[in-house]
Amino acid sequence: MLAETWMLDLAASPWALAVLFAVVVADAFLVVVPGEAAVSAFGALAVTTGSPPLIAVIAVGAVAAFCGDAACFAIGRRVGLERWRWMRGPRVSAAFGWARTRLDRSTAVVVFTARFIPFARLAVNLVAGASGSPAPRYLAAVAIAAVGWSTYQASVGAIVGIIVPGGPVVAVIVSVVVAVGLGVVVDAAVARLSRRRTAE
Template structure:
């Protein structure tokens, strides 16, 4: 690994960056949270820094905190949003989101994390429709641990396979992460489909 990348990986601030980026991604969807974890995983394969277990814990903690904050923003906005639901289509969308989350919230919360923009939208929507806070926190905890573990180990695997070419290792890990995202989108659509069918029947 190039010397400057080794120095970055060894910096005590790198985990702070991971925590902040993972947290802000819930409020600012353009934040490269997964790319940051992948890159750190690649670095860990060559240098042993940051430690993979610690990387997973920090990334998961930041993501969980960000999701909870986004949920609380939605929860505190419920009254204002409900008061403005005068349009029939808006009421229908609100009702559909409510039914979907209350019927299969676990699947939606876990797999929405892999859909571009899905993480922030789902957390905010869960708060808006009054999804139970404790249930949201537990499903989100499972989701962030799964996400952080997958991203860190894909990065580590890419770095281990291409130890002398970290950029190539990052690209391979990123491609694998995109494949996981594609599978998650498919699963999420399957989870939503029965809700749509029931809505049409009514």
Template sequence: MDLIRTFLEWVEALDQVIVSLVDGPWILPVLILLATIDGFFPPVPSESVVIAIAALSVAGTGPPLWLLVPAAALGAFIGDQIAFTIGRRIPIARIPFLNSGKGAELVARANRVIFRRPAPLLIAGRFVPGGRIAVNISAGAMGFPRRRFMEIDAVAVVLWALYSTLLGIAAGAYLKDHPVLSVVVGVALGVLMGVVIDRVAAWRHQRKERRASAEAEADGTPAA
């Protein structure tokens, strides 16, 4: 119950901030800034902001939806490039949240597959708050080619921006007479889908590892 209460309080605070800005000229610059910070700073889940703005735009306030997607994608792309550069410049051992718990698990997963299946890893990682930071920093630290990273990331951020905007549109259209509730529902769906994507990606990765291990044992060679 405490977790739910905290979540609702956070959404209410987010809603108040966005409502105060949504009709002004600063909402898109603020979105770009938050999406950029989200690329390398875990506590700023920018998809929640995208969803909230989209839901309010459907209700008749806020920027045109056709501007929301490129603004969100631009900020996300810049943030991901910063994370990649951090991985190039700073040893992962010096980044605390990547050396324990979920962060360490994501780094280990990224290190194993970044050169074998980079596109699925980087695209799926973009949809997991916090997970994208671990994956992108790992890509930089492992020496993954910058140009290839930028190409894949460009696709990832556009898909992410479209997905977040569509969630907000759906919530806003379904609850068009209750704009605040549409924000709460949209953000909750965004958080839930992030968790689901993370779990599915982890399950698929574990399944592939078990299959590779079984094949290696059958061949009489150790698994990679």
């Protein structure tokens, strides 16, 4: 099967982890880039093909997530929240307001929660940088969240790879679907909780 051959070649490629790193870093800036799905897919490949090693997938995913979030924090610190036109749109401004309110209440909790919600994490990182959050403390929270996120996403893929028959192609497809589905559920749950707290 062509797809299976391609996936086996990708898994064995010395560039596999570099590709994963690039996708996850890009996901920090461009919410349409599927960073979560990529880590889950590589987690599935790790257990169905043996390459790349699962621990390497987790480590690279975590480092890439940290680098992307730290870069967004640095951009917020340097350019603020109004430099570019897209930042001044009503939806983006509302997201920045949401992030600012949450960061004032509990930095660690909001950083960890936002790591699992693509646009929220972009808003939180930019706002934290622009508002002058102390870099050492904030980036420590970002690092912990990145490790937790990468471990979770890779584990989703690995578990799917173990329990779903059909080889690496099926495992990757199912792991991506599961990762996206879980992301939607988490996003909806956080939004509902946020609305409830606002109402109170």
